[in-house]
Amino acid sequence: MAEVDGRSTITDIDIVCTPCFEGDIREQAVKYCPECLEFLCTGCTQHHGRLRISRSHKLVDKNEAKQKSHVTVTAKCLYHPDRDIEMYCKEHDMVYCLKCIATDHRSCTGVTSLDDLSVSTDQKRETERLKADIMNTQERLENTDKKTNLKSIEEQRNEVISQIEGLARGLVEHIQKLECEALEGLDAEYSKVKGELETDISNLSKAKQEIEQVRSQLKDLDSLNKIQQFVQTKLTQQTLNDAETVFGQTESKGIQSLYLKENTELKSSVSSSTSLGSVQKIAENKSQPTSTTYKVSSWKEENIRMKNDKLQPYICDACQLQDGTIILADNNNMKIKRLDVNYNIKDCLDLESNPRGICCTGNTEVAVILHNNKVWFISVGSSLSKVRDISVTDGGYYGMTYCAGELWVSNGKGVYVYSTTGTLLNSIINDVNGQRIFTSIKHMTVSGENVFVADSSNGVVCLTRDGTVKRERKDKMLADTRGVCASNDGTVFISGCGSNNIMMFDSKGKCLGELVSQDFGLVNPLSLLFDEKRNCLVVACYSGKMIVYYI
Numbered sequence: 001m002a003e004v005d006g007r008s009t010i011t012d013i014d015i016v017c018t019p020c021f022e023g024d025i026r027e028q029a030v031k032y033c034p035e036c037l038e039f040l041c042t043g044c045t046q047h048h049g050r051l052r053i054s055r056s057h058k059l060v061d062k063n064e065a066k067q068k069s070h071v072t073v074t075a076k077c078l079y080h081p082d083r084d085i086e087m088y089c090k091e092h093d094m095v096y097c098l099k100c101i102a103t104d105h106r107s108c109t110g111v112t113s114l115d116d117l118s119v120s121t122d123q124k125r126e127t128e129r130l131k132a133d134i135m136n137t138q139e140r141l142e143n144t145d146k147k148t149n150l151k152s153i154e155e156q157r158n159e160v161i162s163q164i165e166g167l168a169r170g171l172v173e174h175i176q177k178l179e180c181e182a183l184e185g186l187d188a189e190y191s192k193v194k195g196e197l198e199t200d201i202s203n204l205s206k207a208k209q210e211i212e213q214v215r216s217q218l219k220d221l222d223s224l225n226k227i228q229q230f231v232q233t234k235l236t237q238q239t240l241n242d243a244e245t246v247f248g249q250t251e252s253k254g255i256q257s258l259y260l261k262e263n264t265e266l267k268s269s270v271s272s273s274t275s276l277g278s279v280q281k282i283a284e285n286k287s288q289p290t291s292t293t294y295k296v297s298s299w300k301e302e303n304i305r306m307k308n309d310k311l312q313p314y315i316c317d318a319c320q321l322q323d324g325t326i327i328l329a330d331n332n333n334m335k336i337k338r339l340d341v342n343y344n345i346k347d348c349l350d351l352e353s354n355p356r357g358i359c360c361t362g363n364t365e366v367a368v369i370l371h372n373n374k375v376w377f378i379s380v381g382s383s384l385s386k387v388r389d390i391s392v393t394d395g396g397y398y399g400m401t402y403c404a405g406e407l408w409v410s411n412g413k414g415v416y417v418y419s420t421t422g423t424l425l426n427s428i429i430n431d432v433n434g435q436r437i438f439t440s441i442k443h444m445t446v447s448g449e450n451v452f453v454a455d456s457s458n459g460v461v462c463l464t465r466d467g468t469v470k471r472e473r474k475d476k477m478l479a480d481t482r483g484v485c486a487s488n489d490g491t492v493f494i495s496g497c498g499s500n501n502i503m504m505f506d507s508k509g510k511c512l513g514e515l516v517s518q519d520f521g522l523v524n525p526l527s528l529l530f531d532e533k534r535n536c537l538v539v540a541c542y543s544g545k546m547i548v549y550y551i
Helices: 018-022 042-050 062-067 098-104 124-143 146-168 173-219 226-251 267-272
Strands: 031-033 038-040 087-089 094-096 111-113 255-262 277-284 298-302 315-320 326-330 335-339 345-350 355-362 365-370 374-380 384-391 400-403 406-410 415-419 424-428 441-447 450-455 459-464 469-473 481-486 492-496 501-505 511-516 525-531 536-541 546-550
Touching: 018 038, 031 042, 031 062, 038 042, 087 098, 094 098, 094 226, 124 173, 124 226, 146 173, 146 255, 173 226, 173 255, 315 525, 315 536, 326 355, 335 355, 345 384, 355 406, 365 400, 400 441, 406 441, 441 525, 450 481, 459 481, 459 492, 481 536, 492 525, 501 525, 511 536
Parallel strands: 315 355, 355 400, 441 481, 481 525
Antiparallel strands: 031 038, 087 094, 087 111, 255 277, 298 546, 315 326, 326 335, 335 345, 355 365, 365 374, 374 384, 400 406, 406 415, 415 424, 441 450, 450 459, 459 469, 481 492, 492 501, 501 511, 525 536, 536 546
16 A cells, blocks of 8 residues: 555545544544444554553454445534434435434434445436536526615615605605604615525525535545445435525515505695605515425324323414424413424413414514413513513404514404504405405415415405405315415415315415325314425314324
């Protein structure tokens, strides 16, 4: 074996010493320790034999270990960069370190050590597919125009300022007061949109760098052994999936714009006016998602009853924060319950009255409407804590959601729309013909520009943000509609408490068929939540069961 200054040359190394490699040194291994699962060079072998903790270990020749498929995988875990990848989870089709398996995949089926993994000998087709997908994703990332959008937003901000100042000129002090309020609203909306665009640009840039990195890594794939190739392709696929997710999330927002929606009656009713105009944003060329026809692959029941629960859980509603955290509203036990990544209860917060609905109002905040006509705003951090509350009218009914900075609350006859400070903004009860829209509201959810309201007798009613009835979603297979939720691609899921099933509808209202029936263990489903992070449908039933359907 060739040496330089006592060290092996890189070209002659067939198996790298594990401890040396972790110190960024490439040294030829000569022995293997089955107990430590490490290849050892000459120096590390001597050191290994001197340590009290390892001196009794039986070392084998590195070639013998290689023949027995003891393979060192030098790739690091995506979620714990200081740990080596050692396991494969078939359920999630991804490779992980031991810490990942212990914390997030204990209940998964098909968890296998890489040493025991049987891998197809032909990775060429998979590599070629990844290369093609990477090139396609790179092209789409390059062609996004968020930077141009940011520049146009800045120009439009100046145009809106000119409009605001033009309207204010020559008017009384009352108008000047309204001008200040409008400018504050503009700056707030501008800052929000600018921040979103800068975040999108940063995420896209990061995704481009990661894609370029894995593209470079694929060039050396043929020089790796089978397991290493398998691990690298899985890591590359995950990076590719993440980039596609980032791209989809940013592109789905469309091109953001700012404009001033003027108050046309301002000049004739200055003394009674309350606003100069509201700065709003519109999305141009926004990509329209395509609804998916899903199928259930498996399901399991989760225990959501706590030791100190006095009654059987009645999960009247659920919501999911941006980081994937799920919060349940337990009506019977007057609690909200936080779940961990394995759908086990992590902690809870006691409420002063029975909850009737829950929704996310921020990245780390949820709102819960209570039977006593209060809405609690709760911070979700290391613990659950109440931040403030507001009063509403007729809060004892089920159903609440958060749409464009406003709370939509069921009032028995229809929907009240409140600001987050408790001001009543709108009342949605009758249609344009004066006819009652709803019979008995149970749940509400937001999807894109629409609000979907589950009405036990009328299926689900789709409303625009101004309260106009857009369409209804009904099917003869649904009875006593209770739960409604939507996926990011626009697919709407509706549960029938009386029909013991869950139906799917596309964004245009077309029925896509039955997703879950009583054959899948479903009885009297109440609330629904689509878990985007894990691609699952979480269903709470009248019996107190919570069932997770993997789709």
